[in-house]
Amino acid sequence: xxxxxxWERLPRSIRxxxxxxxxAGMAGPVLDAIRRYCxxxxxxxxxxxxxxKVQSACFERYLWPGVEAYHHVISEAAALGLLxxxxxxxxxxxVSAEHYAAGCLDDPPFxxxxxxxxxxxxxxxxxxxxxxxxxxxxxINLAQKRGKGLFALVRTSNPGGDAIQGLQLTDGxxxxxxxxxxxxxxxxxxxxxxxxxxxxxxxxxxKAPDAARLRELxxxxxFLVPGFGTQGGKAGDVKACFKPDGTGAIITASRSILYAYExxxxxxWMEAVERATVEMKREITEILD
Amino acid sequence: xxxxxxWERLPRSIRxxxxxxxxAGMAGPVLDAIRRYCxxxxxxxxxxxxxxKVQSACFERYLWPGVEAYHHVISEAAALGLLxxxxxxxxxxxVSAEHYAAGCLDDPPFxxxxxxxxxxxxxxxxxxxxxxxxxxxxxINLAQKRGKGLFALVRTSNPGGDAIQGLQLTDGxxxxxxxxxxxxxxxxxxxxxxxxxxxxxxxxxxKAPDAARLRELxxxxxFLVPGFGTQGGKAGDVKACFKPDGTGAIITASRSILYAYExxxxxxWMEAVERATVEMKREITEILD
Numbered sequence: 001x002x003x004x005x006x007w008e009r010l011p012r013s014i015r016x017x018x019x020x021x022x023x024a025g026m027a028g029p030v031l032d033a034i035r036r037y038c039x040x041x042x043x044x045x046x047x048x049x050x051x052x053k054v055q056s057a058c059f060e061r062y063l064w065p066g067v068e069a070y071h072h073v074i075s076e077a078a079a080l081g082l083l084x085x086x087x088x089x090x091x092x093x094x095v096s097a098e099h100y101a102a103g104c105l106d107d108p109p110f111x112x113x114x115x116x117x118x119x120x121x122x123x124x125x126x127x128x129x130x131x132x133x134x135x136x137x138x139x140i141n142l143a144q145k146r147g148k149g150l151f152a153l154v155r156t157s158n159p160g161g162d163a164i165q166g167l168q169l170t171d172g173x174x175x176x177x178x179x180x181x182x183x184x185x186x187x188x189x190x191x192x193x194x195x196x197x198x199x200x201x202x203x204x205x206x207k208a209p210d211a212a213r214l215r216e217l218x219x220x221x222x223f224l225v226p227g228f229g230t231q232g233g234k235a236g237d238v239k240a241c242f243k244p245d246g247t248g249a250i251i252t253a254s255r256s257i258l259y260a261y262e263x264x265x266x267x268x269w270m271e272a273v274e275r276a277t278v279e280m281k282r283e284i285t286e287i288l289d
Numbered sequence: 290x291x292x293x294x295x296w297e298r299l300p301r302s303i304r305x306x307x308x309x310x311x312x313a314g315m316a317g318p319v320l321d322a323i324r325r326y327c328x329x330x331x332x333x334x335x336x337x338x339x340x341x342k343v344q345s346a347c348f349e350r351y352l353w354p355g356v357e358a359y360h361h362v363i364s365e366a367a368a369l370g371l372l373x374x375x376x377x378x379x380x381x382x383x384v385s386a387e388h389y390a391a392g393c394l395d396d397p398p399f400x401x402x403x404x405x406x407x408x409x410x411x412x413x414x415x416x417x418x419x420x421x422x423x424x425x426x427x428x429i430n431l432a433q434k435r436g437k438g439l440f441a442l443v444r445t446s447n448p449g450g451d452a453i454q455g456l457q458l459t460d461g462x463x464x465x466x467x468x469x470x471x472x473x474x475x476x477x478x479x480x481x482x483x484x485x486x487x488x489x490x491x492x493x494x495x496k497a498p499d500a501a502r503l504r505e506l507x508x509x510x511x512f513l514v515p516g517f518g519t520q521g522g523k524a525g526d527v528k529a530c531f532k533p534d535g536t537g538a539i540i541t542a543s544r545s546i547l548y549a550y551e552x553x554x555x556x557x558w559m560e561a562v563e564r565a566t567v568e569m570k571r572e573i574t575e576i577l578d
Contacts, residue, residue, distance in 0.1 A: 004384070004385065006384065024400060025398055025399055025400040025401075026399065026400055026401040027399040027401055027402060028401050055385055055388075057379075057381055057385040057386070057388035057389045057392070058385070058388050060388065060389065060392035060393065061388040061389070061391040061392035062392070062399070063356060063357075063360065063392060063397055063399070063402060064353040064354070064356040064357040064360070064402075065353070065402070066392065067352060067353040067356050068352075068353040071352065071353070089379070089380055089381050089417075090346075090378070091378055091380070091417055092346055092378050093445060093446070093447040093449075093450075094447060095293070095295065096293065096344055096346040096347070097346070099344075099346035099347050099349065099350040100346045100349065100350070102350040103346070103349035103350035103351070103352060103355065104349065108352055109314055110314055110315065110316040110351070110352070111313060111314040111315055112314075112315040112316055112317050113316060113352060113353075113354070128378075128380055128417050128419060129419075129453065130417060130418075130419035130442065130445075130453055130454070131442070131445045131447060131449070131450060131453075132445070132447060132448075132449030132450045132451065132452035132453055132454065133449045133452045134447055134448060134449030134452075135445075135447060135449060153419065153420070156382060156419075156420045156421070156424075157382070158382040158383060158420060158421060158423050158424060159421075159423060160382075160420070160421030160422045160423030160424060161382075161420060161421045162421065163421035163422045163423075163471050164418065164419055164420075164421055164464070164467060164468060164471065165419070165421065167458050167464070167467055168458060168459045169456050169457060169458055169459065170457045170458065170459055175453070175456070175464055178453060178456055179453060182452050182453065
C-alpha cells in the first residue's frame with residue numbers, strides 16, 4: 001500500500017480539527033492530521049500486506065516539519081512489523097549520493113533528534129539511475145552494510161515516461177531496457193540466498209507490454225510496481241512482473257486505497273481502506289493462481 | 290559558487306566548538322557549525338559572484354534539522370543579494386512532482402515555521418528529466434507562477450554519466466541529446482525577454498566534447514555547469530556552454546573554493562575562499578574575451 005497523503009483529500013473527521021489552522025497557513029496542525037490519517041491507514045492494512053511505500057514528496061512540501069512527520073510515519077510502520085519503502089527518488093553523484101543514502105535510507109545516528117530512540121530509516125529507498133552506474137554505488141554500499149534495499153527507476157507509470165524511456169537505441173534496446181541492464185549488472189554483486197539482489201527496479205503497472213522483456217533482463221531484481229488502481233494498472237497487466245513461481249514483485253496502490261472512503265462515500269474510512277486493501281490483494285492473488 | 294559543506298572538511302576553527310558534540314552523535318551543533326561556515330562563505334563570495342548553488346544532500350543527511358538549516362542558508366544568501374539555485378535533483382510524476390515543486394522551489398507559505406517571515410525558497414531548482422516531459426510540467430507551472438527557474442539534468446559530470454546519457458539512438462542522437470530536445474521543447478513556451486527559458490539545463494564541465502552540440506539543441510536554455518575545478522573541468526572546456534555573446538552559462542565550482550584553505554594551508558579560510566573565487570572568475574572571464 002502506498003501512502004501519498006494529501007490534505008485536501010483526507011476524510012472530514014480527520015480534517016475538521018485542523019481546518020481553521022490550515023486556512024491560517026499553519027503546517028503543524030495539518031501534519032498532525034496527516035499523521036493521524038497515516039496511523040489509521042497503517043493499522044488498517046498491517047494485517048493484510050507485508051510492505052508499505054511512503055511518498056516523501058507529500059511530506060517534503062511541508063518543509064522540515066514534514067520531513068520529521070515522514071520519519072515518524074516510517075517508524076510507526078516499522079513498529080507495526082511492516083517493511084517500509086521510502087519513495088524519495090533520489091539521485092546524485094559521488095559524495096552527494098553518499099549524503100542522500102545517509103539521510104534517506106540509513107537509520108538516523110543522531111542522539112539529539114526528537115524521538116531519536118524510536119526513529120528508523122526505511123528498509124528500502126527508490127532512486128534514479130539516469131546519472132549512471134557510479135551514481136548507484138554509494139546507495140548500494142550503504143544498503144549492503146545495513147541489510148537494506150533499493151529500487152531504481154527503470155520504467156515509470158506516467159504517460160510521458162515514453163519520452164525518454166521508450167526511445168530506441170542502435171543496439172535494439174529501448175532506453176528503459178538499457179537502464180535495466182545497468183541495474184541488473186550493478187545488482188548482480190549483491191544477491192541474497194533468495195536469488196534476489198538488494199537492488200530492485202521500479203516498473204510501472206501501466207507498462208504491461210514492456211514488463212516481460214524487463215523481467216528477462218532483470219531476473220535478480222524485485223520489481224516495485226506502482227500505478228495499480230487509480231493510474232490504470234490492472235491485475236492482468238502486472239502478471240509479467242512476477243517470476244513464474246509467483247515471487248519477485250511488489251504491487252502498490254495508493255489513491256485507490258487511501259481514498260476508498262470517497263466511493264461509495266462512508267465516514268468509516270478505516271473500514272474502507274481495509275476493504276480496498278483486501279480487494280486488491282484478492283485481485284493480485286487471483287492472477288498468480 | 291557551490292555550497293556542498295561537509296563536516297569533516299570544515300576549517301578547524303569552525304569545527305572546534307562542536308567537536309565533542311559531533312562525537313556524541315548530535316546533529317544540532319554540527320549543523321550550527323555548517324551554518325557558520327556557509328555564512329562566512331556567502332559573505333566572502335557575495336561581492337564577486339551573482340549566484341550560489343546549495344547542495345541539498347549535504348543538509349538532508351541531517352534529516353529535518355538539516356532541511357531547516359538548508360532553508361536558512363538559502364535565505365541568508367538571498368538576503369545578501371545572491372541568486373540561489375537549490376540543488377536537490379528532484380523528479381517524480383503527477384501530484385508528487387507538484388509536492389516537490391511546492392516544497393523545494395516555492396517560497397514557504399507557512400506561518401508557524403521558525404523564521405517563517407524571513408525564509409524564502411531558492412530562485413531555481415535542479416530537476417531530473419528521466420521520467421519524461423509530463424514530469425517537468427508541475428515544476429514549470431510553479432516556476433512560471435513565481436518567476437523562478439529550473440535546471441534539468443541533461444549531461445552529468447561524473448565518469449559513469451555515459452552509461453545511460455552517452456548511448457546512441459537509432460535517429461543519430463545520444464540519450465543526453467534526446468533529453469536536451471525534451472528540455473528545449475518544454476522550455477520553449479516560457480521564454481523571457483532575454484531570450485532564455487525559465488527551464489535551463491545541467492551540463493557537466495567535464496563533458497566538453499558534447500557541449501557544443503547541446504548548445505545548438507538548446508539555444509534558449511541557460512546552462513548550469515558543475516564540475517569546474519576539483520572534478521576536472523577547465524576553463525577552456527566550458528567555453529562551448531556559453532553563447533557567442535558570452536551569456537547563457539553559470540559555471541559552478543564547489544570543493545575547489547570551499548576548501549581552498551587546505552592548500553596552501555591557512556587559518557584565514559574566508560580569505561582563501563574569496564581568493565579562489567576571484568581566481569575562478571578571472572579564468573572564466575579570460576576565455577570569454
